[in-house]
Amino acid sequence: MKGEQGRSFSLAELAGRFGGTLLGDPDVRIHQVAPLETAGPQELSFLTNRKYQKLLSTTRAGAVLLAEDYAAAARLPRILCKNPYASYARIAALINPESRPPAGIHAQAVVDARARVAATASVGPCTVIESGAEVGDEAIIGANCFVGEQVRIGAGTRLHANVSVYHKCEIGQRVILHSGVVIGADGFGMAMDEGRWLKIPQIGRVIIGDDVEIGASTTIDRGALDDTVIEEGVKLDNQIQIGHNCRIGAHTAIAGCTGIAGSTTIGKYCMLGGNAMISGHLTIADHVVVSGGTLVAKSINSPGTYTAVFPMQPHAQWLKNAALLRHLHDLMETVRSLENEVKKMRKG
């Protein structure tokens, strides 16, 4: 894919902007970024995994981003940098600026007269913004969104199409909410009373810090009494569910399909694998890694990696082992009585 609007940059310009040591022809023009396997002479590639090092000798890329100790690993024009993946991210963003709709409120948007929308913000068609809501400078609210009463949306934040934000929730600056996201629906709270569930009013809010990104169809419930809080820099993948009164620590990243039950606090810089499940009312320390598919039913107090996954096997083998697993306790008893017998025999 070509860079938008035919933007291109010389290698010297890129090294000048983002730092690093340039080796080879500084005038190579870069039109796009691409993987080593498919990059052509106008494209910049990068190596971040030793596993792919051999591709350096066969790639047709015009230039490559390498870690500093890889200077000699390639002959083609290259920029040596501390963190090639970060440099790649910055250069890719420069070459591929996001398409921005024009500022202003679309004629078919429905914005309450008591909402305040910055003049530099953009509000798409068929989007509804209710009374008392505020939309900050250069924010972009896509088509078909709902922004409830007294919601605050920070400067530079983007809601893609079909996002719903319930009343009173607060979204920070430079936040990205993808399509289908629902912020601030009622938490799952009810009291059983004489055979019927009574709804517990959910009167807290959702507070989302700056620089958070939230993937498609992820849902974050409002607090029951206090707020649900997503701290700055958190990155959430698609289809994640976060229950009421959770707090997700700054810069934590959570992969898709993960569920976090109510009132759980996750530390900073954690990484949760896909389809994990964290029970309610737990505390997870900073820098914890939870493997994909793991159910966490107890608090975790120390950094480290934690796992709870049944190992996959061909079905016939699984059947045998799973059946035995149900009787692990019996097996244990058998082993214990064997131990006793052997002891006796030795003595006797």
Place this chain on the structure above:
Amino acid sequence: MKGEQGRSFSLAELAGRFGGTLLGDPDVRIHQVAPLETAGPQELSFLTNRKYQKLLSTTRAGAVLLAEDYAAAARLPRILCKNPYASYARIAALINPESRPPAGIHAQAVVDARARVAATASVGPCTVIESGAEVGDEAIIGANCFVGEQVRIGAGTRLHANVSVYHKCEIGQRVILHSGVVIGADGFGMAMDEGRWLKIPQIGRVIIGDDVEIGASTTIDRGALDDTVIEEGVKLDNQIQIGHNCRIGAHTAIAGCTGIAGSTTIGKYCMLGGNAMISGHLTIADHVVVSGGTLVAKSINSPGTYTAVFPMQPHAQWLKNAALLRHLHDLMETVRSLENEVKKMRKG
């Protein structure tokens, strides 16, 4: 958070309305509900878990709801009641009435001339209601919703923004559907025919009973031939998937991210933990509890709690145990031959 519109009530008024024995100053004015730790002198708190009893001596709450046998556990003004959590739910709802949009159809809604919308109902902007649909008294249809042909929506029901209800589905009275909910999409039915999947038309409906609440982005598929049925009082959390032709028994509560495959019947008053998975064509008895993360592959005929979760461990320990689990069968064989040898030795 302050109660809306500055509503406040004396303790005597609250005890009068909802019952219970009032001890202490009946004139304390309650402006909001709050947890014991953070409640102030104008706030009412509650104790529902013995674990937090010690907070009664330090709380700054103006009053507290307590179970009848806790009369002596606190000195502050208190209402003794049978079910303090239920009383709290009722009082919180009184103090925090939901914001209701005005009755009537918004000028930017698109309502077919052959749809019938009660005069006391409210239809939000950019919402589409198709031919033959009916919306009952005091129902609220939020912004950006879709209500298909011949859908029936009962009195007092609320659809939050961005809800989709396919044709012919029926929603009872006082139902709450949160944003992103999809009711009545086609079930997952197809026949393999000469290397290609043929779609099975899904001609059943979804029927939802009274007093059901359905969380954000939960999806319930229409039946293939018969209907999918959610009985009265069922409470569904966010991101639940219910397949075609399921029946969920009255007053069952299901936590987030749970999937129920097609044609499964769940009993009444069941509780399913988060991220559980129930296979298709099963029957689950009344009063069954399924732990979070559990895959249920067989019918369950007796009440009780059922679990299937690999225990979490630090990754290095998990690796050891998971590897052995693959060879549990071999371990069993070893133990059996040991048993035989020991038997022989004893005899010999």
Place this chain on the structure above:
Amino acid sequence: MKGEQGRSFSLAELAGRFGGTLLGDPDVRIHQVAPLETAGPQELSFLTNRKYQKLLSTTRAGAVLLAEDYAAAARLPRILCKNPYASYARIAALINPESRPPAGIHAQAVVDARARVAATASVGPCTVIESGAEVGDEAIIGANCFVGEQVRIGAGTRLHANVSVYHKCEIGQRVILHSGVVIGADGFGMAMDEGRWLKIPQIGRVIIGDDVEIGASTTIDRGALDDTVIEEGVKLDNQIQIGHNCRIGAHTAIAGCTGIAGSTTIGKYCMLGGNAMISGHLTIADHVVVSGGTLVAKSINSPGTYTAVFPMQPHAQWLKNAALLRHLHDLMETVRSLENEVKKMRKG
């Protein structure tokens, strides 16, 4: 449920159209399809599972579809065919044609002047179609959808209400996207740089082949550099998450709540059970079956069924066995030392 518009067909007409050997009265009129248990004299039923054979003697159905070797299993009028389930699918579709909105762009749709919408296509109210997008012949775009810049939607494709398709994605012909589907949101890609996550621009697209069906609230992320590809005939249930740069092989069927992490390639004609999780950067061969709830963390090179599910038990039994599972390694050690002792004793 009656067939729409009172359509009915004689058994002779049905056998003539779809093939098969008709036995019994050819003039029986069929108004609808129904299960054997509930079908009445104007309804056609079918037997696809030997388990239900005994219902053939009690059913009140007007006629039945049977496999060829079941000719003698019933007395009622019947059509013998190779694949009764496929015949049933075709007849059900004939009797229950989908309701189609009229061609044309609804007055309350917002279609950019630079979008091209075929004259025979239908665009619903409150739907937004951006610049450069193309909508093919007889395509149906439901209410409240978003179709981004330069999206291509093939002939005969249907988007139900509240679907979002991001810029530049391509949807084939005769594709069905159910409500809440999000195609082309950014993949989950970021680089850690000095304590903060940097976003990796996601500049690939999503390419969806012909005859694909995608269930409610399923999300498919756009590629980081290359495209995410869903090949022809793939069937995806509800609430599935497919990460960036995945490729799903033709005619593969995936059940609800399953997650597939980025850069994984799934073969053709695979079947993935509900709530499965496939890790990133894997390759799954053609014709692989993954059981529901299974986490796949390694590539699978041979066809077959693969499983990884902890067996469910009553909670008290599970507690015992799960606790032992944490110490499986210790049990193994004990068994080994027993073996040694027994060996020694035998020698001694």
